[in-house]
Amino acid sequence: MTTTLRRVPPVVWVFLAVPAAVELGMVFWPALNSFYLSFTQWNGLGAAKPVGLDNFRALGSDEIFLGALKNNVLWAVGFGGLSVLTGLALAVALNRPRRGVGLYRSAIYLPMVFSLAVTGLFWRVQYQPDGTINTVLGGLGLGGWEKQWLADPDTALWAVLVAAVWRQAGYVMVLYLAGLKSTDPSLDDASAVDGASPWQRFRFVTWPQLRGVNTVVFAVTVIDSLRTFDIVWAMTQGGPYHSSELLSTYMFQQGFTFLNLGYASAIAVVIFAMALVFIITYLVRATKNEVEA
Amino acid sequence: MRGKSGWGFHAVMAPLTLLWVAPMIFVVVVAFRSFDDITLHGASAFPRSFTFDGFSTALGTGSMGRAMWISAQVTVPAVILSLLLSSFAAYALSRYRIPGRRAILLTMLAGNLLPPQILLIPVSRVMESLGIYDTLGALVLIHVGFGLGFYTFVLHGFMRSIPAELTEAARIDGAGPVQIYARIIMPLCRPSLAALGALATTWIFNDLIWAITVLRTEAKLPVTAALLNLQGGYVSNWNVVAAASIVAAVPTAIVFFAFQKHFVSGLLMGSTK
Structure with a gap:
């Protein structure tokens, strides 16, 4: 392959240089700036004042930040775990072609095309005091469980999580459906003939063949969960009393509401550091595909 | 799963699917x-x-109509520019012996994987210094810049699979790099361009965070941001909130139904292969 690639004419350099310059200016240069800003104190006017590690030290004793960090971990586990479990179960159920499967699949991944903001509002309608959730609970005789789901600090984060999983599960299902398509059906049939139960067949025959997809799904969901912003912003804005605060929403408030630009940048750097491992995982996987292709 | 008749299957899946779509029906x-x-x-x-x-x-006083038009003005140029620029880069990286091309490709992809939070504050500053803060041009520019890495990566994978003989023959016939790009490579890339186009349209149309980062004037906000403003203004008018969120959901739902195949293959690009 390599030998057939041509020597590089000048116009091709231009082809590469223009997009590269746009990405440098819009992504890499700003990212470097954030690192710099995280070591400063700045309100956007005048010059940023270097303060060394002060911002990071302050983060260590900032209750709201620590709460958001804890929520973010819960979020990553809950959001990742639930959407992977649901998506995988649905993919296994809807893998074999049969009547109606197409309809089920479309219905389940339809929410994925809505924006997170739309999803958030859809669910606000469900969670309002006389919305579907409370009405269904009342109808089941569980009136005592009715709540102001989004206004209660005990439930707000989880209420948002349900909405987010509702949207994400379809995406995970699509990824797993593709993964299942590339598994070898004859192995599954053979083990069925040998008398393996459906669970054994899944656990010992199908699951090991899904390793590649698992890596991608894992990296993608963790990266997504660290980025999560829109849906929380649309449903609770991190409240009540910061109970559904995530690092991204706290960062946005610090940066754009309070104009603590240095401090907000420090939070952004923490988000970056947490995402880094998973970004690398994804890149390694991508490189492997490049080599195999 | 078991039983060929499939009764058990439908008995589980039909109610489950209904439960899945119930929130939408209710809205x-x-x-x-x-x-x-x-x-x-x-x-x-x-x-x-x-x-x-x-x-x-x-659509009227809630200004979703205006926001819809703004979103169109942002989404259309942003999608076209993204695909154009990323196809340039992918062409250069896949068909020519550019030194360090793999490193360049992966660096570009890595840029797309960064959490946007690490970019927000400096991006709004960059837009200010370019004199385009609070303009739709700024929003287009950041969408293009941030998405480029991923689109380039996907298109690169596809362009590399185009046999070298095709472009070689054209070259011998005297076609230059630009003609080869325009007459051979791009027409062959149509399926992956369609898939990426469908995907990019929904991403850009659905965006919230970049809009509220580079825009300040309320009258310039695209659909998602306008939707949240409306929600604040019509707190207990659930019919208005529901109608507005449907308005915001319809365009991407149309893209989805029109390009369902493309859409799904787009999601799979760069993830499993």
């Missing part, structure tokens, strides 16, 4: 009810009214 029902009906009988009561009031308020 649609609420959107078509009148405000009085909802206040009087409760949001979950059986509908006793049918009206387009929610939609006309959302």
Whole structure:
């Protein structure tokens, strides 16, 4: 392959240089700036004042930040775990072609095309005091469980999580459906003939063949969960009393509401550091595909 | 799963799917009810009214109509520019012996994987210094810049699979790099361009965080951001909120149904292969 690639004419350099310059200016240069800003104190006017590690030290004793960090971990586990479990179960159920499967699949991944903001509002309608959730609970005789789901600090984060999983599960299902398509059906049939139960067949025959997809799904969901912003912003804005605060929403408030630009940048750097491992995982996987292709 | 008749399968899947779509159905029902009906009988009561009031308020005073037009003005150029620039880069990296091309490709992809939070504050500053802060041009520019890495990566994978003989023959016939790009490579890339186009359209249309980062004037906000503003202004007018969120959901739902195959293959690009 390599030998057939041509020597590089000048116009091709231009082809590469223009997009590269746009990405440098819009992504890499700003990212470097954030690192710099995280070591400063700045309100956007005048010059940023270097303060060394002060911002990071302050983060260590900032209750709201620590709460958001804890929520973010819960979020990553809950959001990742639930959407992977649901998506995988649905993919296994809807893998074999049969009547109606197409309809089920479309219905389940339809929410994925809505924006997170739309999803958030859809669910606000469900969670309002006389919305579907409370009405269904009342109808089941569980009136005592009715709540102001989004206004209660005990439930707000989880209420948002349900909405987010509702949207994400379809995406995970699509990824797993593709993964299942590339598994070898004859192995599954053979083990069925040998008398393996459906669970054994899944656990010992199908699951090991899904390793590649698992890596991608894992990296993608963790990266997504660290980025999560829109849906929380649309449903609770991190409240009540910061109970559904995530690092991204706290960062946005610090940066754009309070104009603590240095401090907000420090939070952004923490988000970056947490995402880094998973970004690398994804890149390694991508490189492997490049080599195999 | 077991049993060839599939009764058990449908007995589980049909109610489950219904449960899945129930929130959407409920929102649609609420959107078509009148405000009085909802206040009087409760949001979950059986509908006793049918009206387009929610939609006309959302599109009119709720300014969703204006926001929709703004979103179109942002999404169309951003998608076209993204695909154009990324196809340039992918062409250069896949068909020519550019030193360090793999490192360049992966660096570009890595840029797309960065959490946007690490870019927000400096991006708004960069836009200010370019003198385009609070303009739709700024929003287009950041969408293009941030998405480029991923689109380039996907298109690169596809362009590399185009046999070298095709371009070689054209070259011998005297075609230059630009002609080869325009007459051979791009036409062959149509399926992956369609898939990426469908995907990019929904991403850009659905964006919230970049819009509220580079725009300040309320009258310039695209759909998602305008939707949240509207929600603040019509707190208990659930019919208006529901109607507005449906308005915001319809364009991407259309893209999805029109390009369902492309859309799904787009999602799979760069993830499993």
